[in-house]
Structure formats: structure tokens, C-alpha cells
Amino acid sequence: MLLKRADKLCGEVTVPGDKSISHRAVMFGSLALGTTRVTHFLQGADCLSTISCFRKMGIEIENNSDEILIHGKGLHGLCAPEGILDAGNSGTTTRLISGILSGQNFDVTLTGDASICKRPMKRIMTPLSMMGADITSINGNGCAPLLIKGTSLTGIHYDSPVASAQVKSSVLLAGLYADGITSVTEPFLSRNHTELMLHAFGANITSDGTTASIVPEPALHALEINVPGDISSAAYFIAAGLIVPNSEILIKNVGINPTRDGILRVALAMGGNITVMNKRTDGGEETADLLVKSSSLHGITIEGGIIPTLIDEIPVIAVMAAAADGTTTIKDAAELKVKESDRIAIVTDNLMKMGCDVTPTDDGMIITGGKSLHGATLDSCLDHRIAMSFAIAALIADGETHMKDAECVDISYPTFYSDLENLISKS
Numbered sequence: 408m409l410l411k412r413a414d415k416l417c418g419e420v421t422v423p424g425d426k427s428i429s430h431r432a433v434m435f436g437s438l439a440l441g442t443t444r445v446t447h448f449l450q451g452a453d454c455l456s457t458i459s460c461f462r463k464m465g466i467e468i469e470n471n472s473d474e475i476l477i478h479g480k481g482l483h484g485l486c487a488p489e490g491i492l493d494a495g496n497s498g499t500t501t502r503l504i505s506g507i508l509s510g511q512n513f514d515v516t517l518t519g520d521a522s523i524c525k526r527p528m529k530r531i532m533t534p535l536s537m538m539g540a541d542i543t544s545i546n547g548n549g550c551a552p553l554l555i556k557g558t559s560l561t562g563i564h565y566d567s568p569v570a571s572a573q574v575k576s577s578v579l580l581a582g583l584y585a586d587g588i589t590s591v592t593e594p595f596l597s598r599n600h601t602e603l604m605l606h607a608f609g610a611n612i613t614s615d616g617t618t619a620s621i622v623p624e625p626a627l628h629a630l631e632i633n634v635p636g637d638i639s640s641a642a643y644f645i646a647a648g649l650i651v652p653n654s655e656i657l658i659k660n661v662g663i664n665p666t667r668d669g670i671l672r673v674a675l676a677m678g679g680n681i682t683v684m685n686k687r688t689d690g691g692e693e694t695a696d697l698l699v700k701s702s703s704l705h706g707i708t709i710e711g712g713i714i715p716t717l718i719d720e721i722p723v724i725a726v727m728a729a730a731a732d733g734t735t736t737i738k739d740a741a742e743l744k745v746k747e748s749d750r751i752a753i754v755t756d757n758l759m760k761m762g763c764d765v766t767p768t769d770d771g772m773i774i775t776g777g778k779s780l781h782g783a784t785l786d787s788c789l790d791h792r793i794a795m796s797f798a799i800a801a802l803i804a805d806g807e808t809h810m811k812d813a814e815c816v817d818i819s820y821p822t823f824y825s826d827l828e829n830l831i832s833k834s
């Protein structure tokens with residue numbers, strides 16, 4: 408795809424529903440009794456993979472574009488799928504479903520695309536095995552495909568070495584099927600959508616600092632869920648509005664859960680002009696409209712507990728840092744290496760190709776911004792967040808940028824390019 412410089416971006420945009428929340432709505436709705444209605448559901452390829460896995464396990468799910476109806480059959484209502492379950496590109500699907508499958512009374516093989524089959528699954532296999540789960544990596548490399556033989560589980564306390572909502576959620580979901588209490592402590596608090604939504608479905612789940620605990624209940628009960636806009640998708644327009652001169656963008660209905668709002672805190676600390684308006688809470692999730700105006704940004708250090716709250720936004724934060732004066736240092740983000748691609752390597756590689764002064768490190772990168780970027784031929788490496796981040800970099804680069812496999816944005820934001828184009832053409 409060919410991407411060009413833009414003079415300014417103006418107008419309003421409503422980003423699609425939150426990916427993490429959409430996945431969980433399908434999973435928990437399938438395990439609840441009754442019909443769960445979900446509006447503003449994200450119709451991205453990842454969430455469609457979750458729908459397809461639960462349909463294969465006997466759950467009727469009506470998908471009427473923006474609204475979906477999940478006819479849940481209760482905690483013990485899933486049935487053995489015919490053939491294997493395919494999670495596609497989705498780490499959330501793979502890791503969360505593994506927790507659920509561990510406590511069923513049937514066996515499943517779970518796999519995904521080439522990227523998923525390289526991503527680490529030992530991080531869930533270890534705690535699930537401690538609970539008594541029978542889960543093996545078929546190729547013996549700690550990755551999918553996984554063979555999960557349903558069995559009875561015992562509650563544990565797990566001290567997770569990583570701040571990962573996928574690990575935490577996998578263990579807590581297995582905890583729905585365990586005898587006794589299951590709890591997870593993480594080094595820093597990761598996104599808490601599982602805790603908030605399971606509570607709303609009637610689960611006995613509590614949080615205390617960085618520890619979440621669940622006590623099994625006989626049933627979950629269906630809900631109405633209105634999914635807030637995904638702050639990870641809004642992040643591209645936050646960055647674009649800040650770095651493209653003369654811009655003003657209103658991003659409507661964005662989830663600003665404090666475990667996800669690191670991008671806002673970083674953008675403000677870099678000198679960004681962002682107004683958070685119309686704050687409200689829906690189903691335990693805070694949402695707001697964001698007014699973003701062009702700003703002169705300066706570099707900062709990003710490290711520690713804020714990292715899990717912006718982990719998926721680091722590629723676009725790196726683009727903001729390239730446009731900012733001074734040096735931005737990103738530390739404590741080694742997790743970037745095991746995302747849909749090695750995001751430390753790909754982000755720094757692509758930024759260098761555009762003329763940015765950037766150095767990769769073991770757990771992040773150091774970016775000295777302020778130099779003008781130039782267009783380049785870039786590879787998305789089939790990673791949706793790389794494609795979208797560099798579409799934003801292209802807006803401030805001289806000349807043309809060519810992005811390979813740009814359509815991989817379908818994973819989390821199928822209408823990304825037309826939404827971006829809308830803001831450009833309205834200018």
C-alpha cells in the first residue's frame with residue numbers, strides 16, 4: 408500500500424469496539440446461562456476467531472454486524488468440537504481458551520497461524536499444569552499446537568513472573584472449574600477486563616492490588632454489554648493528531664480504563680494537547696471522548712508499572728517519539744519481542760529506514776527525535792500494530808511510504824485506512 412504525507416487531519420472518528428473486551432464478551436457469554444447481547448462488538452479477525460471456536464464447541468452465536476447474540480449454555484454446556492480449534496492470529500483467544508478447556512470433560516487440539524505457533528505458551532502451560540491441567544505442546548517447543556485433555560482442577564496461588572492479562576485470565580478462567588480458590592499475583596497490574604466482566608456475569612472474583620482471586624460459583628448469568636471504543640485503536644489517531652501540524656481530531660467513545668490508559672498519560676507527559684471529555688462508566692468500564700490537537704512533543708522515559716497499560720501502543724509511541732524533540736527511552740518492555748512480531752526489532756528497523764535515530768535495547772529502545780522522516784519501503788511483518796503505526800509515521804514523512812501486507816490491520820481495525828482517509832479528506 409502507498410502512504411503519503413498529510414498537511415493536517417481534522418474531524419471526528421469513532422473507533423471500533425475494544426478487542427480485549429469483545430473477546431471476553433464472547434467467551435464469558437458462552438459460559439453463562441441465557442442470551443448475552445453485545446453491541447459495538449469488534450468485527451476484527453481476532454474476535455471472529457473467538458466466535459468460531461465457541462461455535463465449534465456448540466454455542467449458537469448470531470452475528471448481526473454491530474450487535475451479536477450469544478446463546479450461552481452455562482459453565483458445563485460446551486461440547487467437544489469436530490476437528491481442531493483454530494485461534495488464527497489471536498494470542499488472547501489461544502491463552503484464555505486454554506484456561507477454559509483445561510477444566511472441560513473433553514479433549515481438544517488448539518492451534519493458530521504461523522505467528523501464533525511461534526509465541527510462548529509455557530507461560531500458561533506452567534500455571535495450568537500446577538492446577539492439574541493436562542496440556543502439552545504437540546511439537547514439544549512450548550508453542551501451539553496445544554493438546555488439552557479436560558480434567559479436574561485444583562485451585563492454586565500463582566505468582567506470575569510477567570505482568571500479562573492473558574496469563575492472569577487463563578489461570579482465573581481455569582479457576583472457574585477448580586475446587587477451592589485460585590489467585591494470581593503479577594509484578595505490575597495488567598488490564599483488568601476479565602475481573603470486571605466476570606464480576607458483572609456473577610462470578611465470585613475480587614482484586615486487591617496486583618492480586619486477583621476467584622472462587623468457583625455454580626453459574627454465570629447472561630448480560631447486556633456495550634463495548635467501549637478500543638483505546639489501542641484510538642492511539643493511532645491520538646498520535647496522528649499530535650504530530651501532524653494544524654490538526655484537531657475528536658475521538659468519540661474511547662475506553663479509558665486505568666489499566667489501559669498509559670498512552671494518554673505518556674502523550675500528556677510528552678506535552679500533548681489532549682482534552683478528556685464526557686467521562687462516563689458503562690458496565691464497570693470508563694469511557695470518554697478525546698479531543699486531540701497538534702502539539703510540540705518532547706522526549707521522556709517510559710518504564711516500570713506504566714508499561715503493561717500501554718504495551719500494545721509502544722509501536723505508535725515510538726513514532727510519536729521520532730517526531731518529538733529530545734530523547735525518549737523505553738525500558739522494561741521485553742514483552743514486545745513476543746507479540747504478533749518482534750516489535751523491538753521491527754519498530755526500530757522501520758524507524759531507521761525512515762531516517763530516525765533509534766537504538767534497539769534488550770527491553771525497549773532509545774529514540775532521538777526531531778529529525779525529519781523520509782518515506783521508505785517498509786514491511787508490516789503481518790503485524791497489524793506495525794502497519795497502523797507506520798501509516799501514521801508516513802503522514803509526517805517526506806515522499807512516499809510503501810507498506811507490505813498493509814491489509815493485516817483487519818486483525819483489530821478493518822476500517823482503519825478509510826477512517827484515516829476521512830480525517831485527511833475533511834481537512
Ligand code: S3P
Pocket residue numbers: 426427428499570571572573574576597598718719742
Ligand atoms: C491482551 C493482553 C495483552 C495485549 C494483547 C491483549 C488481552 O497481552 O498485548 O493485545 O486481551 O488480555 P499480554 O497479556 O500477553 O501482555
